[in-house]
Amino acid sequence: MLRATLVALLPLLLQPVSAVPLENLHTRQQSTFVDCLSKGNVPIVLASDTSFNQLSQPYNQRLKYTPLTITLPTTIDHISATVKCAGQYGVRVNARGGGHSYSAQALGGENGHVVVDMQNFHDVVYNQSTGYAEVGGGARLGNIAQKLYDQAKRAIPHGTCPAVGMGHPSLGGFGISSRNWGLMVDSIAKVEVITADGALRLAKPSWNGDLLWAVKGAGPSFGIVTKFYFSTVPATETIVNYSYSFSGLSVDNAADAFLKIQTFAQTAPKELGLGVSLWGSGTSFELSGAYYGKTQAEFNTLFQPLLSQLPQPSSSTVNMKGWIDTLIRFAGASTLSVPETGYSERTTFFAKSLVTSQSSPLTLESMKSFFNYAATKGPDAANQGLPWFVIINLYGGGDSAITNSALLDQSSYGHRDTLWNFQLYATINSLTPTSNSSAVDFVNGFDQSVRRTGDGAYVNYADPTLSRDESHTLYYGGQYTKLTEMKKKWDPKQVFWYPQSIDPAA
Ligand SMILES: Cc1cc2nc3c(=O)[nH]c(=O)nc-3n(C[C@H](O)[C@H](O)[C@H](O)COP(=O)(O)OP(=O)(O)OC[C@H]3O[C@@H](n4cnc5c(N)ncnc54)[C@H](O)[C@@H]3O)c2cc1C
The missing domain is CATH 3.30.465.10 (Uridine Diphospho-n-acetylenolpyruvylglucosamine Reductase; domain 3)
Known part of the structure; x- marks a missing residue:
């Protein structure tokens, strides 16, 4: 001693x-x-x-x-x-x-x-x-x-x-x-x-x-x-902003729709940004994104074959915006300007991420498990002071600039070969030891519902519950x-x- x-x-x-x-x-x-x-x-x-x-x-x-x-x-x-x-x-x-x-x-x-x-x-x-x-x-x-x-x-x-x-x-x-x-x-x-x-x-x-x-x-x-x-x-001034909402789906229908989106995404042109978001009640989701430097007619031609395979959207919006207005839309804000000094906004949450590789696309079975978790656990969490969301962003597919193999040696970024990046996030309305552990358990359960051996995670959505070794891998x-x-x-x-x-x- x-x-x-x-x-x-x-x-x-x-x-x-x-x-x-x-x-x-x-x-x-x-x-x-x-x-x-x-x-x-x-x-x-x-x-x-x-x-x-x-x-x-x-x-x-x-x-x-x-x-x-x-x-x-x-x-x-x-x-x-x-x-x-x-x-x-x-x-x-x-x-x-x-x-x-x-x-x-x-x-x-x-x-x-x-x-x-x-x-x-x-x-x-x-x-x-x-x-x-x-x-x-x-x-x-x-x-x-x-x-x-x-x-x-x-x-x-x-x-x-x-x-x-x-x-x-x-x-x-x-x-x-x-x-x-x-x-x-x-x-x-x-x-x-x-x-x-x-x-x-x-x-x-x-x-x-x-x-x-x-x-x-x-x-x-x-x-x-x-x-x-x-x-x-x-800065591109012609950007097609789109969003389609699908609600009241069964677990099987939601998983099937996601797989159709995935098949489409695997060959989608790089000008298309695409994400699937869900929250609250579980199996309702929004398919949204932006199509860069194109006309609305070109977007319709690209997207119609996918839409024709999906359930009828409950609502949709498609319009043209410039670069700054597109950023404002995705920020959900009224302006991009923020205080340069003295910034003081705060929130309380637990989040983590799941990254899948292009060589291992998601299966119907894993997406059924994911939507089943959303449908069975999601509503309770939201009602008990843990409003949550999941955003599944498309990184790879087609000629995506992210997966360009020429970039592999130019940075230490760990996931050049990503197809999807899931962000799993629960806000904690009132922080207590119980709500804290409920949020961690809920988000970890979401992750486990879809994670396969070999899937990774995104360092910018840092999960402090990972050990040093786990985080490195x-x-x-x-x-x-x-x-x-x-x-x-x-x-x-x-x-x-x-x-x-x-x-x-x-
Ligand atoms: C509301 C919100 C929205 C987000 N949206 C997205 C998104 O759309 N896409 C996405 O990819 N990520 C997103 N993120 C995650 C975000 O990219 C990471 O949290 C990011 O690391 C935050 O950077 P920061 O400088 O604000 O944070 P900080 O907490 O200040 O820094 C994060 C890390 O970077 C280091 N760092 C900061 N500045 C420097 C510097 N000048 N030199 C060296 N190291 C530095 C810090 O030491 C720390 O380790 C979002 C996060 C939030 C909270």
Whole structure:
């Protein structure tokens, strides 16, 4: 016991400081670390400061952690000094972007980390001469889309929620335009990133290419990206927005309809974005999406053969929208603009994901099991304070840009060969230990109703109940071994750590 205590104390005893009473260890570590930050003039927020509570709140209120310190850098030097001090004093570091991680991993996923809040790095500039969007590491998707459109009518593929930040492209980044243009991670041309030694490094294919590869898919384990350079495309103004609702189906009819959608999806052209959503009562679902750069007549020609095989929709909408209005529609918002600093929306939920490969399409049997779970367990959950939804997004099929095999080696993103990505999500109306465990059990049961051996999961829908090993296998698949080699090279002491971060190779 005494020996274990001495080993634990060794790093502190080696510091040029006076003896530390055991009960003051935490305070001592904080004051020495904070002294170090102060020497670098880093703007810091301590637990005793009035803004600490607001700044340390997770978006997902189910998971609360108390950082040792929060820094609010305004310069690259501030970030560099923070990472250097953290390395020196053995404090773990996490960047906070939009704060929308499902597992609150920007707060470290445990108490006692230093959180580098990137909200002051929110610039979005379209560079006419390079065609790149230069985007700060603390920007949010809605502001990026609106600013690029206003500056140059340009676009990047990305997800729906305007307040999501730059964790999104660091770990993947799917949106309804992704079959056409790729994931947001695929648009990263280069980055400027502070690595574990505190150095600012440029990473591009011809310079620190291995670091770029690692950041593109597992960014939070490798550094703090201060600036992304994204390739852009012209914003499409002719997008067919469609939605068909099917209600009152039996389990067998819903499963059969899904299989027909899957058969159609396997050869669908990349311009088609498609998702199946269900909630509440179970077997009613909505088939919706967007068809890029086409006319409504072309959409009808493409979709009619599928519709003719499905049950009669209870309602439908098909209309044309421009790029910004399409994003607004999928965001379910009235505007894309969100506060650049001081964002404070919160919710409470448990979610997880299931990723299927193109080589293993869903079977009628697995979809019957899935819809049976929705029909038998869904209504009770919704009535007992756990409103839920499932969105099944089409990633692959046809000539989808996501599954382009030429992209396999260009990023560490783990699931190039995806057909469907299920997001299974329950809001917790009133958080108690009972409602919490009911939500976890309900969502886990949904997952189990359809999961087969070999199915994966999507790291941007991080499930904090997965063990470190499970998360590595499910999120990164065949990319994981190389990621561990990269971690050994770029962050062997795991300065950037959270419960599901990449381990360095032995
Ligand atoms: C309402 C909502 C809607 C969503 N919609 C979609 C969707 O349509 N498609 C989709 O693919 N995903 C979606 N997501 C998931 C989202 O992509 C992830 O939660 C994403 O990781 C959040 O990024 P963030 O910066 O907002 O979160 P944070 O919690 O700030 O960060 C998430 C992770 O990224 C790291 N990170 C953040 N910024 C940086 C940086 N500059 N440098 C290095 N690491 C950084 C953090 O340390 C943390 O590990 C949605 C999430 C929510 C809550």
